[in-house]
Amino acid sequence: MGRDHGVTGRRMTDRFLHPRRPSICRRTAVQAGALGLFGLSLEGVAAAREAGAAPAARPKSVIYVFLSGGLAQHESFDPKPDGPADIRGSFKTIATRTPGLQVCEHLPLLAERSERWAVVRSLTHRSNDHSLGHHIMLTGRSDTPVGFDPSAPKKSDWPSLAALATELVPARRNLPPSIVLPEKLIHRTGRVIPGQFSALLGRQREPFFLDCSPYNPVNYGAYPEYLFHHHDGPATQELRFRSLDLTVPQALADGRLTDRLALRDRIDRQRAEIEKTADERSFDRYRDMAATLLLDPAVSKAFDISLADPALRARYGENAFGWSLLLAARLVEAGVGMVQVNLGNNETWDTHESAWTNLERYLLPPMDRGMAALLDDLESRGLLDDTLVVMAGEFGRTPKISTLPGAREAGRDHWGRAQSVFFAGGGVRGGTVVGSTDRFGGEPASDPFRPEDMAATIWRALGVPPHAGWTDTLGRPFPVCEGKPIDPLFG
Numbered sequence: 001m002g003r004d005h006g007v008t009g010r011r012m013t014d015r016f017l018h019p020r021r022p023s024i025c026r027r028t029a030v031q032a033g034a035l036g037l038f039g040l041s042l043e044g045v046a047a048a049r050e051a052g053a054a055p056a057a058r059p060k061s062v063i064y065v066f067l068s069g070g071l072a073q074h075e076s077f078d079p080k081p082d083g084p085a086d087i088r089g090s091f092k093t094i095a096t097r098t099p100g101l102q103v104c105e106h107l108p109l110l111a112e113r114s115e116r117w118a119v120v121r122s123l124t125h126r127s128n129d130h131s132l133g134h135h136i137m138l139t140g141r142s143d144t145p146v147g148f149d150p151s152a153p154k155k156s157d158w159p160s161l162a163a164l165a166t167e168l169v170p171a172r173r174n175l176p177p178s179i180v181l182p183e184k185l186i187h188r189t190g191r192v193i194p195g196q197f198s199a200l201l202g203r204q205r206e207p208f209f210l211d212c213s214p215y216n217p218v219n220y221g222a223y224p225e226y227l228f229h230h231h232d233g234p235a236t237q238e239l240r241f242r243s244l245d246l247t248v249p250q251a252l253a254d255g256r257l258t259d260r261l262a263l264r265d266r267i268d269r270q271r272a273e274i275e276k277t278a279d280e281r282s283f284d285r286y287r288d289m290a291a292t293l294l295l296d297p298a299v300s301k302a303f304d305i306s307l308a309d310p311a312l313r314a315r316y317g318e319n320a321f322g323w324s325l326l327l328a329a330r331l332v333e334a335g336v337g338m339v340q341v342n343l344g345n346n347e348t349w350d351t352h353e354s355a356w357t358n359l360e361r362y363l364l365p366p367m368d369r370g371m372a373a374l375l376d377d378l379e380s381r382g383l384l385d386d387t388l389v390v391m392a393g394e395f396g397r398t399p400k401i402s403t404l405p406g407a408r409e410a411g412r413d414h415w416g417r418a419q420s421v422f423f424a425g426g427g428v429r430g431g432t433v434v435g436s437t438d439r440f441g442g443e444p445a446s447d448p449f450r451p452e453d454m455a456a457t458i459w460r461a462l463g464v465p466p467h468a469g470w471t472d473t474l475g476r477p478f479p480v481c482e483g484k485p486i487d488p489l490f491g
Contacts, residue, residue, distance in 0.1 A: 059169075059461070060426045060462065061387045061388070062388045062462055063328050063329075063332060063338075063374070063388070064161065064162075064341070064391075065340075065341045065391040065422075066340060066341065066342050067392065068134070068344035068345070068347050068349060068393065068394065069349030070130075070133070070350055070394055070414060070419070071419070071420070072396065072412050073418060073437070074088065074441050075355070075356070075397075076103065076107065077107075077121065078420045079093045079103065081102070087399055087400060087401070089355075090356050091104050091105055091359075092105040093105060096114035097113070097431070098114040098115065098430075101431065104364065106359065106360055107364060109371075110368055112372075113372055114431050115430040116375050116424055116425070117428065118428050118431065118432035118433070119422055119432075119434070120423065120449055120489070121418075121434070122434070122444035122447050123418070123449050123453075124417050124419075124444050124448050124449070125416045125450065126142065126416055126417075127416045128414040128416050130150075130187075130350070131151070131191070132144060132150060132194075133395045133416060134194065135193075135195030136394070136416075136451050137195075137393065138160045138162075138394075139160055139195050140451050140455025140456075140483070141451065141482075142452060145157050145199075152194065153193075154194070154199065155200065157195060158195070159198050159199050159201035160199075161338070162179075162180050163178075163197060163199070163207050164201065164470060165177050165207070165337060165338040165462065166178050166206070166208070167205050168462075168464050168470065168480060169464065170337075171337075173335035175334060178208065178339070179209075180209050180339075181210040181212055181324055181328070181339070182323070182342065184342075185342055186346075188346045200472040200478075201472060201473070207340070210303075210327075213324075220348055221345075221348050221366075222343075222366035224318075225322075226361070226363075226366055228348060228358065228362050305323055305327050305330070308330075312377065313326065315369070315376070315377075316369070317366050317373070319366050320345075322366060322370045324341045324342075324343065325341060325373065326373075329374055329383070332387050338458075343367065349393055351412060352407070352412070353403070354408060355397075355411035356409070357409060371391065371422075375425070385425065385426070386425075387425045388423070389423065389425045389426070390423055391422035392454065393419065396415045396417075397412035397414070397415050398412045398413040398414070399440040399442035400412075400440075418442055418444055423457075423486075428489050428490060429490055432491060434447060434449075434488045435448065435449060447488070449486055450483055452482050453486050456483040456484050456485045456486075457486050459481055460485045466481070
């Protein structure tokens, strides 16, 4: 929107240091008929993983909520109420349950739950460009890859955190290690955002994309309950959120394929279409995963949010933000290791103009309600302690307010030097503020952290050892992360 700038033990250790195995790419799997049985629009399938030896400590799950466009720190978790008028903006602040911690007035539900979450106010990187900012925050790497193209993903890009999770996180209950929903990040100009994909890791390691919200250039915000200023008029048929119903196809229900072995036989008959790099073990593992996704009732229910209690759905919000977060909670409960939730199609959070109108009417309310419901839901199900929730965008916003030529109202520009990152669950000490910015909210004043540190915090939660590595398609080794976990969050 706006301007388009665009583990322990030898066996586990060996698996992380030498992780590459042949696998099955999505395109060939579709040709083989495996995904056609589901009746779903799935853009990627994670390669199957052997669980290996169990780590000493039970690994947690991660929900990474990504606010595409860039959340303003001043209008969220780092307000500057004593700053000059052209810095503080028009929103007031409210107290939270944590003494001394104030947030934007339009986050009342999260304010009531501040004992469950923490904020890092001093995450910093060097880019003010949407595409590179996305790449940095989705991959956890601040360095620009060779040949980076802000207009399109390239095979030479760094792999996303979700793709690396597919490679490094053991599968649980035959489910993909990582899933991304509700859509790919595509700008309304048609620009596919770099940093979302497996890239150097190889296309066989693409994360599992669930397309619940098909790309449409008129989609904005948390539809249908909320729209956004770029979309005039009522919600259209295109502004729909597909419920992921894994109902068993009629061919299974009427007895022609009634058990797991029959499903395997059907896939076997089309095995010739499977790519030549898939060995016997990886194929069998993938086949098991397909059977689990299709035939396990608990997994099927996790995908179908229409089955959720109406009161719970209402707490999340009847909109794309709420439904996506509800689905993320169910996938974690089912056993998915990492779920990335893209909240903000078409760089919705890019509030160059009409910032306060759009944040107040369209963006902060569904985010506040959805995230509060997510924390409540995870806690009520006993999952919050074992689920690290992270929420960030590609950058923050400029300290000084500005007005674009011809714009009706003012806003803030892109600002990589400082952003607030939200953390909850997974052992995070609630009510904690880590780091600070100067009086204008533009530069880290204490304890600066990098995207690499955020990534290291995620990897530790997922049970990936700090010495773990991955190998690109040319056989070159890389460390999984060059940062250090943000220990003050855990206290």
